[in-house]
Amino acid sequence: MIRRFFLFLSTQGGIRRWMETSPISKKLTHRFVAGETLEEGLAVCTELQQESILSTLDNLGENVTSLGEAAASRDAYLEALARIAERGLPSTVSFKLTQFGLDLSEDACLENVRQLAAKAKANHSGVEIDMESSDYTDRTLRMAERVAAEFGCVRAVIQAYLFRSAGDIDRLNRLAIPVRLCKGAYNEPPAIAFAEKRDVDRNYLALMKTLLDKGTYPAIATHDERIIGEAFRYVRERRIGQDKFEFQMLYGIRRDLQRRIVDLGYRLRLYVPYGTAWYPYFMRRLAERPANALFLARNLFR
Ligand SMILES: Cc1cc2nc3c(=O)[nH]c(=O)nc-3n(C[C@H](O)[C@H](O)[C@H](O)COP(=O)(O)OP(=O)(O)OC[C@H]3O[C@@H](n4cnc5c(N)ncnc54)[C@H](O)[C@@H]3O)c2cc1C
Incomplete structure (x- = not known):
């Protein structure tokens, strides 16, 4: 119930505009968001590198x-890939197709993604295409498959809560x-x-095992x-090497568990968000764990 309420709020444009420009925005988001600028995102990736943690920006x-906004998003990502390469960071980039214009023109969106994948390939990095709501699943997978066939270096995302995912x-x-x-x-x-x-958890476990057995670097x-x-x-049971897959977690969540994974010698990549359009991402994090709202409220009044 509370989860659905936060997810409903995440789609409300009016509240979004108000929140994102509010003077308390930084205070609210710093736990889950690296900062407003690429520089702040890169600084977090550099710290993670020092802790042997990979990242995706x-x-x-x-x-x-x-389409102008979509092109500006693409350019911001091209810049991110250039700066990742300059600093020699073990980082990929993650993005949403609706950020690249999927709702406006599938062709223009494809061209944006192609440019990004070409740059990622040239820089020995990668692109990870986030999965959005089920309105986009078919189009997102179609795009991921098409760009992967041309460039490689593409990771698709699957959600265990969907019946179709197997x-x-x-x-x-x-x-x-x-x-x-x-999930x-x-x-x-x-x-x-x-x-x-x-x-969802039962399906996740089944899909995870299929990926570990038959997937490509899941x-x-x-x-x-x-x-x-x-x-x-x-x-361990299947003798699957630690270099055959990676764990991924979100910046700011379960740092204790992140450390444990790395200390055991497994690969871990953190998803590091940055930028000013933080509202929907942030509300989804509250929806996952409503107790976060109390924690943030306490911080605000401190
Ligand atoms: C790297 C990465 C990329 C993702 N990309 C996508 C995507 O492209 N599309 C998509 O739909 N979803 C994406 N997600 C979000 C995912 O679908 C879940 O909503 C989210 O990860 C919470 O589920 P969980 O697997 O952690 O399990 P849960 O059962 O939700 O949580 C397990 C435990 O993790 C901790 N936890 C989980 N969430 C939070 C939180 N917000 N704050 C504090 N503690 C928390 C709690 O201790 C909780 O008990 C991504 C998640 C990760 C880690």
């Missing part, structure tokens, strides 16, 4: 309303496209998605200690 933004993973595995497996962060109807957490993206423990057990 996300220039926050989604659902642009003009089929999508089988296809991506056959195409040797790396997958980031997450899923949007409000989806019960006709297409598991509503109960225990069903990313296990979760903060769920039980699932991570099961991944440790499974890879």
Whole structure:
């Protein structure tokens, strides 16, 4: 119920504009967002590198309303890739197709993604195409497959809460496209998605094992200690090398668990968001754990 309320709020443009320009914005977001600028995002990636943690930079933004805005997002990402290469960071970039104009023109969006993938390939980096709500699943996977066929260096994202995901993973595995497996962060109807957490978790475990057995360098993206423990057990049992997959987690969440993963010798990549368009990302983080709202409220009044 509370989760759905925060997810509903995340889609409200009026509140979004007010919040993003509010003077308390930095105070609210610093736990989950690296900062407003690319420089601040890169500084976090540099610190992570020193702790043997890989990163993927996300220039926050989604659902642009003009192709000019989409081109500006693309350029911001091209700049990010250039700066990642200059600093020799072990970083990829993550973005949403609606940030690159998917709602306005699939062709223009494709061209934006192609430019980014070409640059990532030239720089020995990679692009990770975040998965948005189910309105976009087919188009996102189509785009990921198309760009992966041309450039490689593309990671697709699959959400364990969707009934369709086992089929999508089988296809991506056959195409040797790396997958980031997450539980899923949007409000989806019960006709297409598991509503109960225990069903999502059960499906996650099954999909994770398929990816570890048959996938191409999959990313296990979760903060769920039980699932991570099961991944440790499974890879030991199957003698799957630590260089055959990676864990992924979000900046600012479960730092204790992040350290444990790295200390055990596994690869970990943190998703590092930066930028001023933080509202929808931030509200999804509150939806995942409503107790965060209390924590933030206490911080604000401190
Ligand atoms: C690297 C990465 C990339 C992602 N990309 C996408 C994407 O492209 N599309 C998409 O739909 N979703 C994405 N997600 C979000 C994902 O779908 C989940 O909503 C999110 O990860 C929470 O689920 P969980 O697996 O951590 O499990 P949960 O069962 O939700 O949480 C397990 C435990 O993790 C901790 N935790 C989880 N979330 C929070 C939080 N917000 N604050 C504090 N503690 C928390 C708590 O201790 C909780 O008990 C991504 C997640 C990660 C880690």
